[in-house]
Amino acid sequence: MLDMGFQNDLERILGQCRQDRQTLMFSATWAKEVQSVANEYMRDPIRITIGSTELLANDKITQILKNVQGRDRDKIFLQDVREHVDNGSKVLVFVNQKKIADKIAYALTRAGVSADAIHGDRSQSQRDQTMKSFKQNRTQVLVATDVCARGIDIRDIRAVINYDMPSGIDSYVHRIGRTARGEDTGTSIGYMAPEDFPRIGKDLIKILERADQQCPPWLSSYVLQQTHLKMQSRNPRQQNQRQSSNRDYSRQSNSRDSRDRPQRDSQRRNSNWGDNF
Numbered sequence: 001m002l003d004m005g006f007q008n009d010l011e012r013i014l015g016q017c018r019q020d021r022q023t024l025m026f027s028a029t030w031a032k033e034v035q036s037v038a039n040e041y042m043r044d045p046i047r048i049t050i051g052s053t054e055l056l057a058n059d060k061i062t063q064i065l066k067n068v069q070g071r072d073r074d075k076i077f078l079q080d081v082r083e084h085v086d087n088g089s090k091v092l093v094f095v096n097q098k099k100i101a102d103k104i105a106y107a108l109t110r111a112g113v114s115a116d117a118i119h120g121d122r123s124q125s126q127r128d129q130t131m132k133s134f135k136q137n138r139t140q141v142l143v144a145t146d147v148c149a150r151g152i153d154i155r156d157i158r159a160v161i162n163y164d165m166p167s168g169i170d171s172y173v174h175r176i177g178r179t180a181r182g183e184d185t186g187t188s189i190g191y192m193a194p195e196d197f198p199r200i201g202k203d204l205i206k207i208l209e210r211a212d213q214q215c216p217p218w219l220s221s222y223v224l225q226q227t228h229l230k231m232q233s234r235n236p237r238q239q240n241q242r243q244s245s246n247r248d249y250s251r252q253s254n255s256r257d258s259r260d261r262p263q264r265d266s267q268r269r270n271s272n273w274g275d276n277f
Contacts, residue, residue: 007037014041028150028177029055029170055203057173059211060180061188065204067218068191077163078111080189085113085140089158093143094175096164104163105143115141118148149174155181162190169203197222 001010023042027034030053039045057063068076084091095101101117108115116139118130133139135154142148143163149171160179166172172190179186192201202223208215 010041029173031168031170054210055169055173055207057207057211057213058177058180058186060185061176061211062186063176063208063211063213064187064189065216065219066189066191067216069193073163073191073193074107077161077191078108080159080161081108081113081141084159084187087158090134090137090154090156091141091159091161092148092157092178093141093161093163094149094166095143095145096166098145100164101143101145105141108141108143113141114139115143117143119145120147146171146175148178152178153181154178155184157181158184158186160186160188162188165190165192165196165200167199169200169207172200172204173207192219198226202226 025038025042030047066076081091081093093104095104098119098121101119105115105117116130116133118127122130130139130142131152134142146166149166157179160176162172162175166175176186176188179188197219201219205215205219205223207213
């Protein structure tokens, strides 16, 4: 509840409680941000941990990550949805904005897929009806914001699709955990856009490795590249050498560019000719 933004509501409730109360807090994950807020409500707390203190994903979930850009995501998304729906599976789709949830649910319905959306702008009665239809298989696809990332326990959700990757790795684990409930197995699919790489790329690799999942080569390459760049930036001498080398290369390139530009422009015009036919 703290992570979902209910801090003000909790403060109002606690304001009506006795000061000598006993406070118990439960969480599937224990992010540092949540810890700092939770400590405001407790004195000398004792933490009891069941299982590992590391952030883990269910190893019964097959995690698939796809590197997509621009409009390619919508085409791939529809293909993935149809593949699972045609097999009789329920699909839970996560997005980061309420208006996108409504937009995708509408687009899926127009494409012949039974879909609905659930988010914070829906009334409680609307949300209840949406969840009831999804549980009873009247709706095949449910598009949701993080309001469904926690506490939803529907046994026959076979696939979770992150149309938008979450802002943090904790939310990712919560989201994909909506599938493979109990003894079931499930599949999660995540569409990685360029802005997602620096935000959760490194943490995603750890989650995949701990669950014995295959890490895409493009994700490993990105993280290795960023690690290498950080190591180089810590050495001022190497950085100065690179800058000097880049200036020399730039002067050489500009000199060659001025000599070769007419020929290249001609080649470019020839290569573009007929592209519209």
